[in-house]
Amino acid sequence: MKKVLSLLLAALMMASVLTACGGKKEDAPAQTPAETPAETPAAAGGELTFTTGGSSGTYYAFGSVLAGQVSSSTGTKVTAVEGKGSQGNVELMDMEGAQLGFVQSDVMSYAYEGTNLFADFGKVDCFSTVAALYMEQVQIVTIDPSIKTVADLKGKNVSIGDSGSGVFYNAVDILSAYGLDYEKDIKPTYQGFGDSAEALKDGKIDAAFVVAGAPTTAITELASSKPTYLVSLDDEHIDALIAKSPYYSKYVIPADTYGLDADTTTVAVGAVVIARDDVSEDDVYNFVSGVFENLDAIAAVHAKGSELNLDFATSVTSVPYHPGAAKYFAEKGYTVPTK
Numbered sequence: 001m002k003k004v005l006s007l008l009l010a011a012l013m014m015a016s017v018l019t020a021c022g023g024k025k026e027d028a029p030a031q032t033p034a035e036t037p038a039e040t041p042a043a044a045g046g047e048l049t050f051t052t053g054g055s056s057g058t059y060y061a062f063g064s065v066l067a068g069q070v071s072s073s074t075g076t077k078v079t080a081v082e083g084k085g086s087q088g089n090v091e092l093m094d095m096e097g098a099q100l101g102f103v104q105s106d107v108m109s110y111a112y113e114g115t116n117l118f119a120d121f122g123k124v125d126c127f128s129t130v131a132a133l134y135m136e137q138v139q140i141v142t143i144d145p146s147i148k149t150v151a152d153l154k155g156k157n158v159s160i161g162d163s164g165s166g167v168f169y170n171a172v173d174i175l176s177a178y179g180l181d182y183e184k185d186i187k188p189t190y191q192g193f194g195d196s197a198e199a200l201k202d203g204k205i206d207a208a209f210v211v212a213g214a215p216t217t218a219i220t221e222l223a224s225s226k227p228t229y230l231v232s233l234d235d236e237h238i239d240a241l242i243a244k245s246p247y248y249s250k251y252v253i254p255a256d257t258y259g260l261d262a263d264t265t266t267v268a269v270g271a272v273v274i275a276r277d278d279v280s281e282d283d284v285y286n287f288v289s290g291v292f293e294n295l296d297a298i299a300a301v302h303a304k305g306s307e308l309n310l311d312f313a314t315s316v317t318s319v320p321y322h323p324g325a326a327k328y329f330a331e332k333g334y335t336v337p338t339k
Contacts, residue, residue, distance in 0.1 A: 046075055046076045046077060046280075046282075046283055046286075047076075047077045047078075047079070048076060048077070048078045048079070048099040048100050048275075048279065048283060048287070049079055049081060049097075049098045049099055049100070050063055050066075050067050050078050050079060050080045050081065050098065050099070050100040050101065050102075050273075051081055051082075051083035051088075051089040051092055051093070051097075051098040051100070051101040051102070052064070052080050052081065052082060052083050052089075052101075052102050053082070053083055053084075053085050053102060053212075054082060054083075054084075054085070054192050054193060054194060055082055055194070055217075056192070056193045056194035056197070056216075056217045056218040056221075057085075057192075057193050057212045057216060057217065057218065058136070058212040058213035058216055058217070058271075058304065059083070059085070059102040059212070059271070060080070060082055060083075061217060061302065062133075062213070062302050062304045062305075063080040063102055064080040065298060065301050065302045065305070066078070066080070066273075066290075066291055066298065067079060067080035068080075069290055069291065069294050069297060069298055070286060070287050070290030070291065071290075073290045073293070073294055074286035074287075074289065074290040075286060076282075076283045076286035076287060076290070078100065078287065081098075083098075083101065083102070084162070085162070085165055085166060085167075085192075086102070086103040086104045086107035086108070086165070086166040087107055087111075087117050087118075087165055087166060089101035089102060089103055089274075090103060090107065090108070090111045090118075090124055090127070090274075091121065091124070093124075093126065093127055093274070093276055094124045094126060096276070098276075099275060099276050099279045099283075100130070100273060100274070100275050100276075100279070100287065101127075101273070101274055101275075102271060102272070102273060103166075103271075103272050103273075103274055104136060104166045104211065104269045104270070104271065104272070105132065105247055105269050105270035105271075105272050105316065105318070106166065106169070106170075106245070106247045106248075106269050107166040107169075108129075108272055108274060108318065108319055109247065109318040109319070110169075111123070111124040111125075111127075112124070112125055112127075112318065112319050116169060117165075117166070117169065126276055126277055126278075127274045127275060127276055127277060127319070128274065128275060128277055128319065128320055128321055128322035128323075128325075128338070128339060129272060129273075129274055129316045129319045129320065129321045129322065129325065129336075130272075130273040130274055130275050130284060130287060130288060130321070130322055130324075130325045131272070131273055131288055131291070131292075131313040131314075131325060132270045132271070132272045132312050132313050132314075132315055132316050133270075133271050133272065133273060133291075133304070133307070133308060133312075133313065134213050134270075134271050134304050134307040134308070134312075135213070135249065135251055135268040135269070135270060135271070135307070136211055136212055136213050136268055136269050136270065136271045137211070137212070137213065137214050137251050137253055137266050137267075137268045138170050138171075138174060138209065138210075138211050138266050138267050138268065138269075139209070139210045139211070139212070139214060139216065139219060139230055139253070139264075139266065140153075140174075140207055140208070140209055140210075140230060140231035140266075141196075141197075141200070141207065141208050141210055141219050141222065141228060141229070141230055141231075142200070142206060142207040142208075142228075142229050142230075142231065143200055143201075143222070143226045143227060143228055143229065144206055144207070144229070145227070145229060147206065147207055147229070147231060148231065148232075149178075149231065149232070149234070150174060150175065150177075150178040150180070150231060150233060150237070151178055151180075152231075153175070153180065153185075153186055153206075153207055153231075154180060154185050154186065155185070155186065155187070156186055156187065156205075156206035156207060157186075157187045157189060157204070157205040157206045157207075158171075158186045158187065158188060158189070158205060158206060158207045158208065158209070159188075159189045159190070159191045159195075159196040159199060159205050159207070159208035159209065160172070160175075160182060160186075160188050160189070160190065160209050161190065161191070161192070161209055161211070162190055162191065162192055163190040166211060166269075167209055167210070167211045168190070170209065170211050170269070171209040173241060173244075173245055173248075174209075174233070174241065174267070177237045177240055177241040177244075178237055189204075189205055191205075191208070193208075193210050193212065193216065193217075193218035193219075194218050196208035196210065196218065197218040197219065197221060197222045200222060200226070201222065201225065201226060207231070211269070213271060213304050213307075214253050214257050214258075215257050215258060215303065219258060220258065223258045223259060228258060228260075229260070230253065230258070230260060230264040230266075231264075232264050232265045232266065233265055233266050233267060234265070235250075235265075238250050238265070238267055241267060242267070247269055247270075247318075248267040248268070248269060249267060249268050249269075250265070250266075250267060250268075251265075251266055251267060251268035252264065252265050252266075253266060270312075270315075270316070272316060273287075274319070275287075275322050275324075275325075277322070277339070279322070279324070280324070281322075281323045281324040281327065282324065283324065284322045284323070284324025284325050285324040285325070285327050285328050286324075287324075287325075288313075288324065288325050288328040288329070289328050291308065292308065292310065292313070292328070292332075295308055310329070310332055310334060313329070314329050314334040314336050316336075317337070320336075320337045320338050320339045321336040321337060321338050322338070323338055326338045
């Protein structure tokens with residue numbers, strides 16, 4: 001059920017009561033001026049805040065490219081800002097702090113159904129799908145050449161993402177598939193991509209889970225300074241994982257992505273852009289058209305641009321699409337579900 005959230009807006013120096021679309025949190029944290037939601041509704045001003053991820057991840061880099069392209073080619077201004085990843089982006093959207101956000105496809109489903117990461121927070125259903133953009137690979141990175149399989153992580157210091165993050169649940173899924181308990185069989189640390197890379201450099205951890213589109217900045221920078229390796233998953237365990245959690249797909253990361261000696265077999269989830277339901281149809285239409293009408297320009301700036309295509313963009317089934325996105329896709333001959 002919807003509850004009234006009290007959100008202290010530091011920039012306005014006053015309390016403003018916001019009606020949330022889901023979730024069980026009684027009080028929203030105070031925000032800094034940089035995090036304060038725009039005063040003008042998106043439908044009226046055509047200005048959208050797009051929450052991405054940390055500066056070392058693909059969400060932020062690629063999201064900034066998309067925001068710039070949409071802003072320059074349509075009447076809608078999109079500003080990409082750093083975010084706390086999938087869960088944080090959904091929660092901020094729930095509190096009306098952003099109009100667009102990047103999310104993993106599995107986390108998006110958790111939010112919409114009120115499960116896993118959102119079991120305590122509560123169901124959030126105030127958003128709709130805009131487009132699926134690319135696959136996010138589960139990358140297990142290490143600088144220890146003796147770690148060749150997931151089983152080799154037993155007893156090791158391993159970063160499994162920020163506590164409660166999408167990365168955390170991906171790490172738990174994969175460790176469990178290999179019969180490993182994250183609390184008993186490894187020594188877990190809870191860090192984001194950039195901090196994990198620094199900890200690897202400093203010898204503080206043995207391996208780290210990174211879930212992002214490859215190449216990922218944090219891993220690329222690590223590989224430029226240290227011999228770096230990615231751990232492959234075998235087909236038997238991948239098949240078992242997918243049977244239990246069908247939102248995963250098998251994926252092979254080419255060796256030349258990071259200058260490695262061999263390809264890496266792993267699994268991936270989708271990277272999806274979502275929008276609040278109250279964002280205007282025209283603005284979401286502009287976002288989608290601004291992206292998919294300028295694929296060459298986007299690909300020239302960021303490698304993920306070459307992965308954009310309408311078939312994958314319209315493949316989401318767990319959360320209905322925003323009417324603005326549905327309008328654009330219909331013009332291209334694709335029918336997607338809406339609320």
